[in-house]
Amino acid sequence: MARARDPDRELFLKRTAAALQLPAAAVEERLSRRLRSSLRVNPLRASDPAATLAGLASSDLVFEPIPWARDCYHLHGDKAAVVAAPAHAAGEVFLQNASSFIPAVALAPEAGHRVLDVCAAPGGKASHLAALVQNALELHVNDALRSDKLADVLELLGVKVAALTAHPGQYVDKFVAGPFDRILLDAQCGGEGMLDLRHPGAMRYWSMARIRKYHHLQRSMLQAAWKLLSPGGVLVYSTCTFAPEENEAVVSALLKHREDAVVEPIPAAPPDRRPSVLSWEGERFHPGLREAVRLAPSEFFEGFFVCRLRKLA
Helix, strand or coil: CCCCCCHHHHHHHHHHHHHHCCCHHHHHHHCCCCCCCEEEECCCCCCCHHHHHHHHCECCEEEEECCCCCCEEEEECCHHHHHCCHHHHCCCEEEECHHHHHHHHHHCCCCCCEEEECCCCCCHHHHHHHHHCCCCCEEEEECCCCHHHHHHHHHHCCCCCCEEECCCHHHHHHHCCCCEEEEEEECCCCCHHHCCCCCCCCCCCCCHHHHHHHHHHHHHHHHHHHHCEEEEEEEEEEECCCCHHHCHHHHHHHHHHCCCEEEECCCCCCCCEECCCCEECCEECCHHHHHCEEECCCCCCCCEEEEEEEECC
16 A cells, blocks of 8 residues: 655655755665664773773674774674673763764864863763863763753763753853853754654654754854854854754854854765755855765764864964
8 A cells, every 4th residue: 555645754855855965765765774873982981992892792793993983883783782781881882873973073172172062961972072082171061951861971971071051052151151162062953864764653743843943043052152162162063954954054144144153174084975055945055064064864874964163263
């Protein structure tokens, strides 16, 4: 029996195919298969990361190094075996989707930096930032919705935080004292990159009204975060969604109104990178967005968008 026509699904596939410059059938196929897991060995808990990984490996569990992300691996095998291992319970390894490794790599914190993660829950990216410099940074984490979960994850992973707050991201500049050398804004979004179209209710919450709502929220959050960034500092903006309204349009608005904002290349080479959207429904976006990373969903990667911005001194 043919599947009943779903106008929302058809519109979503048409829009996403245009944004990714792929056929709609290819988008549907990529979003209708099970994603494989990846993990990060956490040096804040694992005194010998290589030994920790060797202790997990077996004939049924193989780890493929991700060349652009230190201590990060694609998992070949059942992730349940990792979850059941003592190393997981001890915070020595942490399961994440591989796309979520890109923001920390792009932000590239250095020892001594003052760093803010605006929407930090559940804590994977914040803990990655801390791990890159062995906790040698002043880390401020904020999340308006899931601060309790965030605190639990950071404690498990051995992350030292200077402050944990629960302020709305769009007003963070009114409650948190800057400036910061590095800021991560992994913004609340429509989550299109995580949709699993195999499930009948996959499109339950999708709508153009929701996309427009997040667009306005994300613009406000980015503007607030930018005010807290020190001259010469770096801000990384990321989402797990495809809609250009939530990605290029948000960053382009900042670039058009802030002469001190420039886009920089990202030192990561994930597969299935797609060209940035520079024109959408009659609106032209800032040409600097060519340097942003836009990912199509693939075997190990959710659909994702990442942009690295520097504030000119």
